Amino acid sequence: MSWLPYLVAVWLFLVGVYGVATSRHMIHLVVCLAVAQSSTYVLLLAIGYRNRGTAPIFKDVPVGTRAVDPVVQALTLTDVVVSVTLAALILTLASRARVHKGTMNPDELTALRG
């Protein structure tokens, strides 16, 4: 079972992309995208995990205590920020699409008009 967390990440990514591909509503699409992106958090944190390792914070424990990888945790933080910015921009475009085209269904947003 030592691969299970990695397979969870693969599964989360695939169901998220499935949701994006079949979405009928822009807000649903943003939520699906968030699911797909959360797979990267699981993958990063799983890669850096170490059995019986503590958090990489050496305030109450001495330096040298068995700890998990801090680099992937910092990368996950970056990842979360990117996820938020993307969600905000897509929701904005969805709001504009609703004003101009009167629909939130990506299937109905077909032709591009300048």
Add this chain to the structure above:
Amino acid sequence: MTRTARLALFAVGAAGLAALLVTGVAGLPDFGHYRGPYGDVLNQVAVGERHATSVVAAVVYDYRGFDTMGEELILFCSVLGVALLLREHREGRARRDDPVRSDALRFFGLGAVAPTLLIGLVVIAYGYVSPGGGFQGGVIAGSAALLVWGAGSYAAFQHVTPESLVDLAEAVAAAGFVLIGVAGLVATGVAFENFLPLGTPGTLVSAGQIPLLNWAAGLEVAAAMTLLFAEFLEDVMIREGDGS
């Protein structure tokens, strides 16, 4: 493309991608057997080198400080994009207000605003000592503003987050982060290199310039969140005010 055609195409692509990903993760070290070396090296040297007891904060604001600047600017650009797209054609349009009428909700909801803001500030302040930091605390502090809308009213939200002030905070924080990096460049010849006394590890007076970068990130994120909430709320209020 029809939905069935798209689903078929997705099924083919997803099957291929799944096979690739599973083969890929099969080559990773077993879960729980992290091999390093970067994390181990940082866990050994970060407290001694940077006097920050939270190694994650040392990585975010020091070892990867330049990347975090990029991350800050991504957030800045995204908020800019949202504001540019949503602020068009707003002048002179009717705005609805939606005060919360339940006294209990107003009492407990608005009572939670100050504690939420305080928790956000504490999470920012101790970011380089214990878990937390500017990004995490900034989101909590920003959500205190949203709570003013959720338990109070849109007018109250607008009153506590004057647009010009939040815009200014956002810009000052983004510029401050960059300027601290430039100050390191001027003082030591390397961008984001520490140029302040390191202080005592485990206290608030520690970690050199990391506290400054941490607070710049906290202010930036809190202002960015508040601006995003403000833009989306105004969009809803105007549309419903128009009766459309």
